[in-house]
Amino acid sequence: MNNLYRILEVNEDAPIHVIKKAYRYKALFEHPDKGGDAQRMALLTTAYQTLSDPCKRRQFDQEWEIYNASNDTELALTSSGHLPTAGLPFSMSFRKEHAQFIHQYQKEPLDKNTPSHYLKAFHSELYRHSIDGKEAIYKDIFSFVSAKESVETKLNIKLLTPEKAIACFLEFLIGNYAIKDIQHLNEKFSEKIQQLNQLGQQAGYEFQLYQGIYEVLLMSVKETKPTEKLLFSLQKISDYAKLTADQSMGFMAPLLQSKYFRNLFSQALHLYWLSEEKVLEESFLKAFDGRVAAERLIERLKSQLSENRSASKSNDQPTRLLRYARLLFKLEKDLNKRANFTTEDRAAFYREKAFHLLDWLPALMSTAGHFVIVNTLLQIGIHFQKAAAQESEPPLRMADEKLATKIYLTAVSIAHRITPDVELYACLHSIKCLLACRYTDEDFKQTLEALQHRALWLADLFPFFQASQSNNDLLAQEDQNLVLMRQLLHALIDTIDKQKNKTEKAAIDHSYVRVFYQAYEACLKNWYQETHEPEVEKKFRQRLMHELLEHNQWTKDDLDYNLNAPWSLAELDEQGWTRPRSLLPLAKKTNIPTYKTVHGVEFNYKTGKMAFILDYCEENESDYNRLLTLFDLNELFQRRLTSAIFSLDPVDPDMPYHPFNQMRFAPSTLYHSQLLHTMFLTDYLLKFLTVGQEVQRRDPYELRSLDSITQQLPNYLKKVIDDFQASQHEESLHRFWIESEAVDLAIDDEKLTKEGHVLFALGDIKMVVKQHTLKRDTEGNLVDKEGEDEGWDCYVLTPAQQRELERGKRIISEPALIIIKDRWELIFWENGQATQRCHLENDKHHLIRLSKRGRDADEKIKIDDSESLRQIYRVVLKASKKTDMPHRYSPEFIFAQEFTKYYNEFAIYFPEFGRLRELSKAATLVNVMAAQRASNQEEIQLGQRRLQDKRYWQAEERYYWQTTEEELKKLVRESITKQFDEWRRQLCKEKLKETRQKSLHALRQQIGCLSFNPYSPEVKTVCDQYYEEIKRKFIAEYGDSGWDSVSDTVREEAIKPKIPTIISELEVEKRSAYRKQLLALLKNELSGLSSWESSQLIDKFLDWNETPLLNQLVKYDQKQVAKKIKEIYPEHTEESLDNALNNSLSMIDEIVDRETEKALEQHKQQLKIRLGGREKLEASFVDLGFAANAEEIDIKGTCLWVPASFRHDVNKGYSRAVYGGVHILGIARHISPAQMQILARQTTQAGQRLWQNKVWGDAANRYHATLVQQQLSNPNMTVKPEHYVSTGHGARFLDVAVLSGKTLQQGYEVKTGNSPYTHAQQMKDNWIRENQCNVNLVRYPGCPIQ
Secondary structure, three states: OOOHHHHHOOOOOOOHHHHHHHHHHHHHHHOHHHOOOHHHHHHHHHHHHHHOOHHHHHHHHHHHHHHHOOOOOOOOOOOOOOOHHHOOOOOHHHHHHHHHHHHHHHHOOOEEOOHHHHOOOOOOOOEEEEEOOEEEEEOOHHHHHHHOOOOOOOOOOOOOOHHHHHHHHHHHHHOOOOHHHHHHHHHHHHHHHHHHHHHHHHHOOHHHHHHHHHHHHHHHHOOOOOOOHHHHHHHHHHHHHHHHHHHHHHHHHHHHOOHHHHHHHHHHHHHHHOOOOOOOOHHHHHHHOOHHHHHHHHHHHHHHHHHHHHOOOOOHHHHHHHHHHHHHHHHHHHHOOOOOOOHHHHHHHHHHHHHHHHOOHHHHHHHOOHHHHHHHHHHHHHHHHHHHHHOOOHHHHHHHHHHHHHHHHHHHHHHHOOOHHHHHHHHHHHHHHHOOOOEEOHHHHHHHHHHHHHHHHHHHHOOOOOOOOOHHHHHHHOOHHHHHHHHHHHHHHHHHHOOOOOOOOOOOOOOHHHHHHHHHHHHHOOOOOOOOOHHHHHHHHHHHHHHHHHHOOOOHHHHHHHHOOOOOOEEEOOOOOEEEOOOOHHHHHHOOOOEEEEEEEEEEOOOOOEEEEEEEOOOOOOHHHOOEOHHHHHHHHHHOOOOEEEEEEEOOOOOOOOOEEEEEEEOHHHOOOHHHHHHHHHHHHHHHHHHOOEEOOOOOOOEEOOHHHHOOOOHHHHHHHHHHHHOOOOOOEEEEEEEEOOEEEEEEOOOHHHHOEEEEEEOOOOEEEEEEEEEEOOOOOEEEOOOOOOOOEEEEEOHHHHHHHHOOOOOOOOOEEEEEOOOOEEEEEEOOEEEEEEEOHHHHHHHHHHHOOOEOOOOEEOOOOHHHHHHHHHHHHHHHHHHOOOOOOOHHHHHHHHHHHOHHHHHHHOHHHHHHHHHHHHHHHHHHHHHHHHHHHHHHHHHHHHHOOHHHOOHHHHHHHHHHHHHHHHHHHHHHHHHHHHHHHHHOHHHHHHHHHHHHHHHHHHHOOOOOOOOOHHHHHHHHHHHHHHHHHHHHHHOOOOHHHHHHHHHHHHHHHHHHHHHHHHHHHHHHHHHHHHHHHOOOOOOOOOHHHHHHHHHHHHOOOOHHHHHHHHHHHHHHHHHHHHHHOOOOOHHHHHHHHOOOHHHHHHHHHHHHHHHHHHHHHHHHHHHHHHHHHHHHHHHHOOOOOOOOOOOOOOOOEEEOOOEEEOOOOEEEEEEEEEEEOOOEEEOOHHHHHHHHHHHHHHHHHHHHHHHHHHHHHHHHHHHHHHHOOOOOEEEEEEEEEEEOOEEEEEEEEEEEOOEEEEEEEEEEOOOOOOHHHHHHHHHHHHHOOEEEEEEEOOOOOO
């Protein structure tokens, strides 16, 4: 390559005018017209044209710099020993894992074994031969030929051509030749080889073909035991095909696809694996040394760079390759570095070298091809094994080999995602390397078995061996093996396509499934054709699907059934693409009532009745709220679906791009249920959204973008999907699954005792989308990839703890986001120091909430539920945005969090998600009911056993009644003793006497004194009456004038003498009156006496002798007490009760015994009543169809496939699939008593309000429609209730509409009470306002019509 600056003799930084001046000056001498050299003038012109153009000059400068760069200094290492492009040492995690292995094996060392024992031995039943009527089976072609009878040769080969050679070799492999034939054939090949030897290089590639076949035939002729050399002989044959495929594939394909050739290749692989050559020997390792090849490649590329510049061709690719080649040259020097070390240091040297090579990987990942990365990993693994071989400490040897195994698995895992040539190479040589290990465990055994299975599976279609070689050799080969695989695959497809009779299979030794699968996978991995053609990929997908169904004896009808249940929420267009529809079609068609949700259920343990609390959908209810029917609940009850799990999984681990997914679910009673189909639809839809491809749900089951089903979404929801799709840059495996969280459960049994009611109320349910990175295990199955932490660990520290951390007294080793309490400062902590700090002024409340979360001993916040994860996620995003720190969340994690956040909004546009939510809640109710039913059945069985005849009692019943009697007796004794003590305290004779005495004293005070004197007021009153009577008569006879003179005389002479008589009469009268009153008052107490006896007692009392009356009253009271006690204990005599009352223990015992018998009988009656209620409740469960134990359904052999959703990004070069599922936990969560009370009250009110709202709402609509009609002045206007309007956000039913013809002029949304004006209603009404007319909200405080 010419230095253009030197040609013009200018400096590299020369400005344009200097370059122009130099060119003109030199042109004066070099121009042919001036006697100069034309070739020299052409160089001058090229130099001037290039350097005078800024773009061309810049390009030349870059190419010249690369051309002249030193191979040794192109990529320098830092002093820390890792590549500058790798950031922190990539080997850091591997070093930690190595240390963990050492610690583990110091405690639990591995066993020393021979790994080759784990390999599955080569076995074949392909060769059979009958001897004396008995069929014998031979393990390979060599033993088969040896056993055949020798017959006269019939071969007559005049000219041996490659095509003839292949045909003869195939006949040999089939077993059609006897030993003499083979000897003759071997001689022909020997002659041909000698002829080609004489030709030298002119022999071309045919020499390898003949040499390979000859070596195989020679093994048969000499009857020597085949060795690993057999594989290299077969490699010569496949190398011929590789180098001449364009001309030879027509006759090579029958051999390469032949089961006989593939059988021989499988045998050769086993021999290679078990050969004595060890991977740690120099002879094996020498093949990886590519330093010389790297130098040759660099020189070749430099020459190409110069030639392209001379020919004015683009140098983009050579420049890129030259940089790449220099990188590989540096890597080769590192790989083959030698050092002076002692025997003791040898193990450490190889180990450190392996770790150092691991630090190369980030640089290689950004520049090198996958094949080079895989090959480098194999060499890293070998270095770990070399370290193990030199190590004297067993735990270190075990750790080295364990890490080597992991490295090999990583290489195979990377290769698995690329092309079969790389994967086959990785598998074959990983197996060879693993067989050199000395320590094994069960994981090692499974790894080796799985790698062998995968290698043989690949080699069965592509029987091509590629020996271990250097990275530069791999680069120089330019995918020759892959090209050979492509051409063989094309040949197989052509053979199938040429089959005229489509009812018969083409004559190939592979199944159509295997061929079409490999062709489909090749399309997805962009190697089936040099330029990808989508139609070819589509064709192979459809043909593969057809062959797979036919192979399993299934039809497309089976697929259609799985894809399209009768109650699907998503409507399909004529072609089978999703046309979103948000209602239950069957319910709408047949006017079946639909419901938004189920709030709970109420049991009556006395009547056995059940009452479900459902949120009924009115006629104008939004379609996306019509999520449940009674049929759904009945199906859940009848199948007792208390929890469920569903997933769409890969069908075959050997076919990672299988065009179908397999539905897996539990319990089996989900089969053919609405719940199963809803779980399928939501999982399927989530796959569409994450993969970015929708599956057509009718034949031909094509794939298309999401545009048609996401165009209805608002921008903020669409952004969740678009952001995730935009973040996908490489092939990766993830699973997303929807999980229902526990539901709050309130149990209200306040009315249980009186009315028998128990309410089971459910709160709202939260659906969570979760994600996990997947990897393929050793057997190809998808499993969770451990150690995939997301975001930052979150800690909460006090200022004092922060100071401890900064001083090193507290350790946080992993990257963390630290919340400092009180100051509410956020600190990003990495590598033992703070990297960023910030405050979130507007989110302090979030930090406070986080600080109240549970923490471990190190103050790290525990992530024990989705809410704690959500809170940390929110804070990390805001803090990282403010500080420009990475949030460290994967796109998958962000999508899961954002979809969870907007789950209910997505459910508006994709009602499958809403239906899943409500069915999950209903499953929780079924779980609650199942638990109650189980408890109820136990109570019934228990009650029936206890109430059966004593003769049938078992030990349990006897014990129950014995303990019950003892407990009742104890309670009865306590009650009776307490009662009698109370009676003694209140009703004993002394107490009765005291009470009566007080009452008699009170009577005495009321009666007062029974004697009078002349001065008594009563006596004076009578005297005054006499005086007035005399006065009246005197005046009547004599007049008023003489009275004053006789008045004093009248008092003295007429009245005073009568006073004694008056006193006597008054005393008799008063005594008689009180006697009468007392007799009436004490009528009951004196009823047992004669009237005379009663009078005598009263008279004595009136004469101040109260004792006789008091005794009589006390005696009466005692009898009354006895009567009352008798009423309580009628079985007992008054005498015995009286004795008991007077502290007779024997009488108390008698009463206790009898009362215990009564209590036992009452207890039995109560048990019968309770049993009756429980049996009625069980009858209600039976009437409901609630399954006691739903029987498992045998689904073996049933088609459970659905078309898989793959996204093939041709430009980015990867195919993407997502896995996951749905998990309905069906569990209830205990809440605090206060929360339980609130939820129970809300549920009860909801049940009452639902009906009230319906009645009130209908009345309000009618009332307002009438009111609007009365106010209309335009006769052309009409008022219509329940008017349908199609909006950009879905269907809208206006409660009242004013129309002019068919044109909407005014709309009304009528509400009563506090009924909500939902967000969806507001969105739709705003759309109507913007596009049609005004919509008013009218609210009545209650029912407007009474």
